[in-house]
Amino acid sequence: MDFSIASILMLDGVTNGAIYALLALATVLVFAVTRVIFIPQGEFVAFGALTMAGLQLGQTPLTVHFLIAMGALVALMDLAAGWRAGQALPRAAAVALKSAAPALLIGLLALWAAPQKLPLVLQALLTLAIVTPMGGLVYRLAYQSLADASVLVLLIVSVGVHFALTGLGLVFFGAEGSRNPSFWDASFNAGPLMLSGQTLIIILASIALILMLWLFFERSLYGKALRATAVNRLGARLMGISSTAAGRLSFTMAAFIGALSGLLISPTTTIFYDSGFLIGLKGFVAAVFAGLSSYPGAALGAVLVGLLESFSSFWASAFKEVIVFTSILPVLLWRSLRDPHTEEH
Template sequence: MDFDIALFLIQDGLISGAIYALVGVALVLIFTLTRVIAVFLGEFVAYGALTFIALQADQTPQVIWLTLLSGVVAGAIGCYRRRNHLGRATALRLILVYFAYPALLALCTFWLAPLPLPLAVDICLTFLIVVPLTSYLYTIVFQPVANSSVLVLLIISMGVHMALLGLGLVFFGADGLRAPPLAVGAASLGSLRISAQQTTILGVALLVMFLLRMFFGKTFRGTALRATAVNRLGAQLVGIPPALAGQMAFILAGFIGALCGILIGPITTIYYDTGFTIALKGFVAAVIGALASFPVTALAAVGVGILESFASFTASQYKEVITFGLIVPALLLRSLLTAEEDHDQ
């Protein structure tokens, strides 16, 4: 391996690491606020990519039916939970969020999808279709069991993953698809050739990380979410509803997942189950970050991407074993640190 090949592998690893970093941060976000290990997050990566590809091909994404049905079910559940104190304002909000929005979105999708729309419109429509699914999913599945143990939540999360995986096969089929590039062109930096698509991925990933840092550090809602992550009971006592924190966590994670799908669609063939592998590698980074630290998770994800790139070149048949094997020393180190902390106490 010469220096030029090493540079190329590092470049490829940085691109993959940027995606893993976004997914890992989304996993940490959900876990710190809801204690849910979001095994299903990879499905939203695949849903985002395949919905965007369908819209780019002037086809109606069939996942809109899931969004419509989920909204109706979530709205019915919300009305039932508030049946004893369902005021006019609350009823209007439930109707708008869970019934009117999915119905209007479905009509707009059926009307706009067959038309040759600009790239920005397809991206926005993808977010409008996929991201609300996470909110409806939280209302239907996780909010009723919010106080359950982490193990119970993990089992439920696995069930949601299997359900979404099967629905993905129904909606998108078994064939792999690839999106047209978001940006065209390339530039040379010495022996490296950097495409506009790669620059877009890195730029968007850095922008999202910066915006998340500003949101959690500078805004009232972000501070409220941080308080919920540190002490759920204390946050509830000062008027921060855990359900609202869970909704926001799922919505932010769903947005990040769909964004990752849109970003990787032009550089790799996407299948209905592609997102699961991406989510697992993001989970490896999240475990290295102890499912608590956003900066450590992001840096670990970049390391995972670079390691995977070099493993693909030197031992391609073992690259997944090497990548996922990182979780073993991370867990051992976490176990030793926890034991030492308990001993000090």
């Protein structure tokens, strides 16, 4: 291996690591706020990429109908919960409609806009608008009633949600994969490297989103509320912070990050209905490197995972996935010896 090959592999590793970093940050965010190991994170990647592919064909993706159905179901659940709590029917209906209105409005807008053959950037924005609300709806449907359950129970629920979303992905998109057009077709030469415009977009978009997340947590009231919930759920409740609202917000942000990752990666690789699981799992490996607690550590771990995958594909391409996922074992062993936990933890 000479320097030119090593530099190409490093660029490929950093590019993939940028995507894994976004998913790792989403995994850490959801776990810190809700204690949920969010295995279905990768499904939002596939939903984002394949919804965009449907819009490219001028079709109305079935994810639009799925969003409307989820919004309607959440409205019915909130209406029933308000009725059982003794609220008057008009007030319970108003609360239920308020919680589901964004998803229903976005779904109706998408039904009109999807066949219009919008420009590429508008299609990307519409895809984000369709997939992002699904995060909060998934939290309401699957996790909100189990918010105080043990981590093991929440993990089992995550496995069930993963299989459900994967099966729905097969129904929505079929078994054939899709690849979206690049957002920027330019190419640049830097010595032995040839940088594509899409590669630069992936890296710059990842950096920009990481900076925006930092500003969100440091400067905004909602970000500080999420940080407070992550540090001490009971203390946050005593200070008037709704853990339910924090959970919905964290899942919504995770869905946005997943959908954006799908849009960024789909011009460089073919995405199938189940591709998101493997991509999300590598983000989870990066998050484990950081102990599911450190955002900078998760980003650094993601770059390491990307580099390990890239160089493994050169030396032993048939075993690159095995090498990447096996790397988690010494990290878990080291953390187990360094920070011993009780059985409950």
